[in-house]
Amino acid sequence: MDSWVRFNAQSQAKERVIRAAQYACTLLGYTLKKGGAAAELHKTISQLEAHMSLTRKLLRLGNSVEALEAAKRAIHLSDSVLRLCLTISHLNKAMYFACDNVLWAGKTGLISKLDQQKWSQRSFRYYLFALILNLTRDVYELRLLLESEERYRASKSPPSPYPSTTLPADSLSSSSSSPAAPATITLPVMSAWLSRRLHLLGMVLYNNPPLLLDLLKNSCDIFIPLDRLGIYPTGQGFVGACGLASSILSILTIINPWLKLKP
Amino acid sequence: MDAFVKFTNQSQGRDRIFRATQYACALSIYLLRNTSERKDLVAKLKSLEATMSAGRKLFRLGNTINSIEAAKRTMRLSDRVLGLCLTAANINRALYFICDNALWARSVGLIRDIDKERWSLNASRCYFLSLVMHLTRDVYVVIQLMAQKVRDKHFRQKMDQHLSENPEVVEVVVPQLDAFLFLLLESLKSHPAVALDTLKNICDLFIPLDRLGIYQSNAGVVGFCGLMSSLIGILTLTQPELRIKP
Numbered sequence: 001m002d003s004w005v006r007f008n009a010q011s012q013a014k015e016r017v018i019r020a021a022q023y024a025c026t027l028l029g030y031t032l033k034k035g036g037a038a039a040e041l042h043k044t045i046s047q048l049e050a051h052m053s054l055t056r057k058l059l060r061l062g063n064s065v066e067a068l069e070a071a072k073r074a075i076h077l078s079d080s081v082l083r084l085c086l087t088i089s090h091l092n093k094a095m096y097f098a099c100d101n102v103l104w105a106g107k108t109g110l111i112s113k114l115d116q117q118k119w120s121q122r123s124f125r126y127y128l129f130a131l132i133l134n135l136t137r138d139v140y141e142l143r144l145l146l147e148s149e150e151r152y153r154a155s156k157s158p159p160s161p162y163p164s165t166t167l168p169a170d171s172l173s174s175s176s177s178s179p180a181a182p183a184t185i186t187l188p189v190m191s192a193w194l195s196r197r198l199h200l201l202g203m204v205l206y207n208n209p210p211l212l213l214d215l216l217k218n219s220c221d222i223f224i225p226l227d228r229l230g231i232y233p234t235g236q237g238f239v240g241a242c243g244l245a246s247s248i249l250s251i252l253t254i255i256n257p258w259l260k261l262k263p
Numbered sequence: 264m265d266a267f268v269k270f271t272n273q274s275q276g277r278d279r280i281f282r283a284t285q286y287a288c289a290l291s292i293y294l295l296r297n298t299s300e301r302k303d304l305v306a307k308l309k310s311l312e313a314t315m316s317a318g319r320k321l322f323r324l325g326n327t328i329n330s331i332e333a334a335k336r337t338m339r340l341s342d343r344v345l346g347l348c349l350t351a352a353n354i355n356r357a358l359y360f361i362c363d364n365a366l367w368a369r370s371v372g373l374i375r376d377i378d379k380e381r382w383s384l385n386a387s388r389c390y391f392l393s394l395v396m397h398l399t400r401d402v403y404v405v406i407q408l409m410a411q412k413v414r415d416k417h418f419r420q421k422m423d424q425h426l427s428e429n430p431e432v433v434e435v436v437v438p439q440l441d442a443f444l445f446l447l448l449e450s451l452k453s454h455p456a457v458a459l460d461t462l463k464n465i466c467d468l469f470i471p472l473d474r475l476g477i478y479q480s481n482a483g484v485v486g487f488c489g490l491m492s493s494l495i496g497i498l499t500l501t502q503p504e505l506r507i508k509p
Contacts, residue, residue, distance in 0.1 A: 011274045014322060044372045051317065051371050058318040059277065066272075109310040112303075 015059045016251045018052050023243030025049035030237035057104035060097055067094035081140050089133035092126045099123035128225040131218055138215045145204045213249050214261040220246035279496045281315050286489030288312035293483035320367040330357035344403055352396035355389045362386035391471035394464055401461040408450040459495055460507040466492040
């Protein structure tokens, strides 16, 4: 109960819960339409979704300032790639929130003649750029961790003779055999290398839950603007499921702050 | 900017800003109601007020639990009267939030067959009772402060000086009333948190009084009082020393 009060006191936490509910409504609306449910129920669900979307826009009214502050903080990072990715990502987020505020003003009637479609597309474009930069940062961090893990493994165990002797042996045998043989022999080598890499990747991600969560969250989130901009249309159901999954993941990072990727 | 971010990060901070905007819109609509050339502005303000009100109802969805937790905390206070007032206020606040949640569900269409008017009146009644309890607490704290001040020798000297330097006032006004008012004002001046809380609760009280028909004022008064109480609320959030404890 006490943890709920602390959770509730954060504005961002409430916004995430409402986001989860909004995308759950999207998913529910899609399944109801597929299942051929009553039009009345479907109308209620879509009205609820629109109400939550508008309220979230209201809640986000101050977030441009927050994103600008985060961009100012990100400029001071030591790692140049991280600095670049995070600063531009936060700036794009600030632009996204600004477009979102204009959309809210248009939807509530404060600005009378607003081309909502144009501003909506604009806001999704900024959101997409921000997500691409976040994913770039995730991949960069992952690469750094993979490299350090490989170096650690190489230093921990001396290079075993087994793999190095089999390779030249294979290549020796392959050079004497017919030209068609190299393709069939390199394939098991390739798959062994791939499985080793995947195993390493899995281990690195398992040992770094913040990075894993952030990667999953951004991957789920990216389908939303991709669908809305028409670049990769996936449909309401998939968008709703992705939105719900990413909202739940971000609620997890709010409840357990150690799961948040720093910086 | 950093202070603004920290303020709006608190759920209460944003809610108070939206409440201030909502009542500012209500006040502006009342003031502009007779001007014909500002009709579209009035329409925009009405739409903004409705959006703020609907949005705030959605944010308040989890506040019942907050109030119940607050009631549990105030039950354990050492001062019995204070504990009773605050617990009763928090329980009424929790009931108000339950009615408010039901009204929200009705407005989005999740629940269809509830009597909107009856639930709205119940919500106003619970809110009114919680405000009365808060005011009772304020009066109790002020009486305690005044009793404390009367015992203070330094203050008694000050009062004697005040009473002796305005002889013509003393003749016109009943001396005991003058002394009482002086004591009251000095107590409130020395504890601005209590004064602000009392003012906030009195302003807030006009809203359910008008809604329940006990003291019909007009939409302008309601808007003005709501705006005042929201601004005081924002002030107490930005300056935590101005917030009444507990």
